[in-house]
Amino acid sequence: MNKPLVGACFAVLFIGATAGPATAVGHETSVKPKAKAVDFAGTVALSNCSGSVVRVPGSQSGDPAFVLSNGHCLESGFPAPGEVVVDKPSSRSFTLLNASGGRLGTVKASKIAYATMTDTDMSLYQLTSTYRDIERKYGIKALELNAARPEQGRAITVASGYWKKMYKCGVDGFAYRLKEGSWTWKDSVRYTSACQTIGGTSGSPVIDDATGKVIAVHNTGNDSGGRCTDNNPCEVDENGKVTVREGINYGQQTYTLVPCVGIGNKIDLGRPGCTLPKPAGGLR
Numbered sequence: 001m002n003k004p005l006v007g008a009c010f011a012v013l014f015i016g017a018t019a020g021p022a023t024a025v026g027h028e029t030s031v032k033p034k035a036k037a038v039d040f041a042g043t044v045a046l047s048n049c050s051g052s053v054v055r056v057p058g059s060q061s062g063d064p065a066f067v068l069s070n071g072h073c074l075e076s077g078f079p080a081p082g083e084v085v086v087d088k089p090s091s092r093s094f095t096l097l098n099a100s101g102g103r104l105g106t107v108k109a110s111k112i113a114y115a116t117m118t119d120t121d122m123s124l125y126q127l128t129s130t131y132r133d134i135e136r137k138y139g140i141k142a143l144e145l146n147a148a149r150p151e152q153g154r155a156i157t158v159a160s161g162y163w164k165k166m167y168k169c170g171v172d173g174f175a176y177r178l179k180e181g182s183w184t185w186k187d188s189v190r191y192t193s194a195c196q197t198i199g200g201t202s203g204s205p206v207i208d209d210a211t212g213k214v215i216a217v218h219n220t221g222n223d224s225g226g227r228c229t230d231n232n233p234c235e236v237d238e239n240g241k242v243t244v245r246e247g248i249n250y251g252q253q254t255y256t257l258v259p260c261v262g263i264g265n266k267i268d269l270g271r272p273g274c275t276l277p278k279p280a281g282g283l284r
Helices: 131-138 255-260
Strands: 043-045 049-057 064-069 084-089 093-097 105-117 124-129 155-160 165-180 183-191 203-209 214-221 234-236 249-253
Touching: 049 093, 049 155, 064 105, 064 131, 064 183, 105 131, 124 131, 131 214, 155 214, 165 214, 183 214, 234 249
Parallel strands: none
Antiparallel strands: 043 049, 043 093, 049 064, 064 124, 084 105, 093 105, 105 124, 155 165, 155 203, 165 183, 165 234, 183 249, 203 214, 214 249
């Protein structure tokens, strides 16, 4: 995993690769909509990771806003395999950034609405502020989660609020299963080699350059060619074949979150189409 930096109480260090060439990749030949300028507006810096203020297509301006990051970026530590966190109180704060990466102010969480490292690596904080509050005070609109599965070949940007740095590359493909240490993630987005992310980029939104929508949350990469170990995830296909791609980085798709958000930005894991892992004790 592109793990948190100093200040987190975890023993394993994160990837230390340097950034590679910032090259956007895309292979489609059909006419595309004009690409939106991807900037830092709406991204946030955590104490040890990156994140972003996000909304689903049905979110309303008066709803409490969400901040999206990784499950492994939680202040309480890594969720165990099979563990799902729902509606856990939190007072965590996030530094909100403007388009150029400048500090606008601080937004605060009221709770961890959802978090897990099972099947995906995701944390979703509910804020004390509404989307309207944030837009009125800071002039910032939330990034919208794309409701459809991303496509291979799309040009993307991994926007790190922690480093105030953008990594530009493309969607190279998808990993049926991505295994790293004790955790397994499903249908992970694999980037082309230009996105050489580093420690602190965990939780960054992965933005489709053409639409400006979030298609994934960045979480890991194979650091040194290891096989399915911490910091060295491996791909496993439907037949169990293992592939190691040293230096390649990955994100977890976010369209799966959209059906799980109900009226008022309430997480409802029982909604039709919601396939996110549920707490062991049943639906919340």
